[in-house]
Amino acid sequence: MKIELYMLKNGKFENMLLTLKHELMHVWLYENGHTNQTKDEVFDYEDVCELVALSNSSINRIVNLYLEIKGF
Numbered sequence: 001m002k003i004e005l006y007m008l009k010n011g012k013f014e015n016m017l018l019t020l021k022h023e024l025m026h027v028w029l030y031e032n033g034h035t036n037q038t039k040d041e042v043f044d045y046e047d048v049c050e051l052v053a054l055s056n057s058s059i060n061r062i063v064n065l066y067l068e069i070k071g072f
Contacts, residue, residue: 013072020066021059028055 029051034041043051 017063020063024059024062025055028058 029035032054
């Protein structure tokens with residue numbers, strides 16, 4: 001996976017985790033209908049809190065699985 005190789009070769013472990021979580025958030029948003037293809041979708045403070053609450057466990061589960069598979 002191209003992104004994975006770049007992250008592993010070019011940075012600290014903590015930065016890799018942040019980047020992985022960030023990119024997974026893009027996937028989560030897309031999969032839940034927030035494509036923002038027209039660039040008019042705007043999230044307010046409460047929307048952000050709701051998005052984090054709904055996505056946090058899914059993203060952390062994937063990150064933990066990734067770390068387990070990679071032996072971190």
